[in-house]
Amino acid sequence: MGTEEKKEELKHSLSMFNKYKDLLMELTRKNVKLKYRNSWLGIFWSFLQPLLNMIVLSVIFGALLARKKDGIVCYPVYLFSGRLIYEFFVTSTKQSLTAFRRNASIIKKVYVPKYMYPLSSTLSTFVTFAISTLCYVCVWIFFKLTGISGGAGLTLSWKIVLVFLPMILLLMFSTGVGLILSVVNVYFRDVEYIWDVCTKLLMYMVPILYSMNRFEGRKIMYFIKLNPLYSMIELFRQCVLYGNTVPTQLLSWKLVLYATVMSILSLAVGIFIFNKYSDKIVYHL
Secondary structure: OOHHHHHHHHHHHHHHHHHOHHHHHHHHHHHHHHHOOOOOOHHHHHHHHHHHHHHHHHHHHHHHHOOHHHOOOOHHHHHHHHHHHHHHHHHHHHHHHOHHHHOHHHHHHOOOOOOHHHHHHHHHHHHHHHHHHHHHHHHHHHHHHHOHHHHHHOOOOHHHHHOHHHHHHHHHHHHHHHHHHHHHHHHOOOHHHHHHHHHHHHOOOOOOOOOHHHHOOOHHHHHHHOOHHHHHHHHHHHHHOOOOOOOOOOOOHHHHHHHHHHHHHHHHHHHHHHHHHHHHHHHHO
16 A cells, blocks of 8 residues: 555544544443443442442451552552552453444444444543542542551652553553454454453452562562553552652653553554454454
8 A cells, every 4th residue: 555545544534533523422421321320329430439449458458468568658549549540441441342242233234433332432431530530539638638557658749740641551552452352352252251351360460459579589570560551550650659759750761661662552453453354343243
């Protein structure tokens, strides 16, 4: 394909996206509403659910894993920050994975750019993720004011203004993985169950419940760091949790570089696979 053809194809894709952007917003809004349909508390669960998860996990694992020598200042807040990133990735990819199956009847009858379905699933999850961050802010302030569980040691620095960076990288990475899974699941339905097991294992493969200091000098530490989700969790914590450690230092450039490369690579591979196989999806639904 020549340069001019590529430019025309890109121009057409942007034109189609602009044409259907209102539909994308409507699908996103619909997904948010459906998630909490018939629930008394509605979207408030986006605020309450992560709070309850934090309480339960803090009670169960706090006594075992919240050791000061591991460098954890306030274990509940430390745990919450990791769970927040993990939950968004898992929920968004699971929603994207089943997007075509859930909308099969519409896809067979009405033409809409097919990427709208997994993309709207990711964006709707990002909306609930944004609400959950408000819960995180409230929890951070509570532990800071009360001093419970070492909360008095919590401090912020100017790096809080960079918190959008790991969030954008996480959104890109999750979108790419979601596009890949959404296509693969149409052809191989077992992927849905395999991914469910993988995401459960993933929770213990990134430092959510524990600190990386526990594995200092051990080979498993390097294996954990290969996970792109580790870089995004650590970048998020550097912005909102590690203000008392070298407050004048920028974010780790190694983590930023690795997370950026993996996010762009994930999105590029997702778009490539989606463009190659999306036209045949309707025949397999």
